[in-house]
Amino acid sequence: MQSVATEKTLKRVQANRRSPVRRRQRAGMLFVLPSVIFITLFFIIPLVLTMWMSLNNWPLLGTSRFIGLGNYQHLVTDTVFLNGLLFTTKYTILITPIIFLVAFGLALLVRQNIPGVGIFRTAYFVPVIIGLSTASYIWIWMFNNQVGIFDGILRLFGIPPIVWLSTGIGALFAVIVMIVWKTSGFTMVLLMMGLQSIPTELYEACRIDGANRWAELWNITLPLMRRSIALALVLSVIGSYLAFDQFYIMTQGGPQGQTITMVFWIFTNSFTFFKLGYGAAMSIILLIILLLISAIQLYLLRDNT
Secondary structure, three states, rough: OOHHHHHHHHHHHHHHHHHHHHHHHHHHHHHHHHHHHHHHHHHHHHHHHHHHHHOOOOOOOOOEEEOOOOHHHHHHHHHHHHHHHHHHHHHHHHHHHHHHHHHHHHHHOOOOOOHHHHHHHHHHHHHHHOOOHHHHHHHHOOOOOOOHHHHHHHHHHOOOOOOOOHHHHHHHHHHHHHHHHHHHHHHHHHHHHHHHHOHHHHHHHHHHHOOOOOOHHHHHHHHHHHHHHHHHHHHHHHHHHHOHHHHHHHOOOOOOOOOOOOOHHHHHHHHOOHHHHHHHHHHHHHHHHHHHHHHHHHHHHHOOO
16 A cells, blocks of 8 residues: 555656646747747748649639649740849859958948947948838939939049940949948848957957957957858848849849849749749749758858857
């Protein structure tokens, strides 16, 4: 009888110990549930639907027809898609280091807590809050060869006006200038947070050892900012591959289709030609490309500490 009572007591003690753990687990599940619902409704379900659409001939109106990998096979022979992929990659390769270098330079300028530095931080960040469409129209006006500011400055020096958006190189240059102005402030904030998290004692010790500014940057700043740099580069590359508004407004894909990006061609096929299945297939390919590029970036910039 005593052993039975002891066994019941042990079970009761174990149950009492488990109950707080179970309550914490249930509470944790309740806290996570809104995020799970949100991700399921706005990411997982649309992704599954997009994958299914990519396997069908899916018109905007009418009945869809299953065609398997037909849309993906057509991508191989779609010269506009292949040229758009090449142009988007070239645009990303060009603009990513420019944004990073400009933002890193701005972050170095405004990281010190000196009087008045907040004004410059705000000034550099203001373009970020301007809508991309609004910014595109502003820069169309600035690059206008009749009333634009840039050609007005050229006229002061006797230089004939340049029709910036009439050539592929000029249009790409105009878009890059606008995007660098528009997005550098956001990247600056990311890098500035990384800079401010580095203990000043490390720089003081480095100076005592006789290191110069370059040695501080190479041996302290960049290694300790690895996570901030990785985040900034991943976001910049993803944003560049998803470029649409600036090209749709500033160049309309021209001249002669030289500035058609992947998203521009996805939009055109989906909502101009009403080939939703084909647009979904291109979207899946773009998603795979972004996943691979992001994984490579995070691997190369991983924190080994």
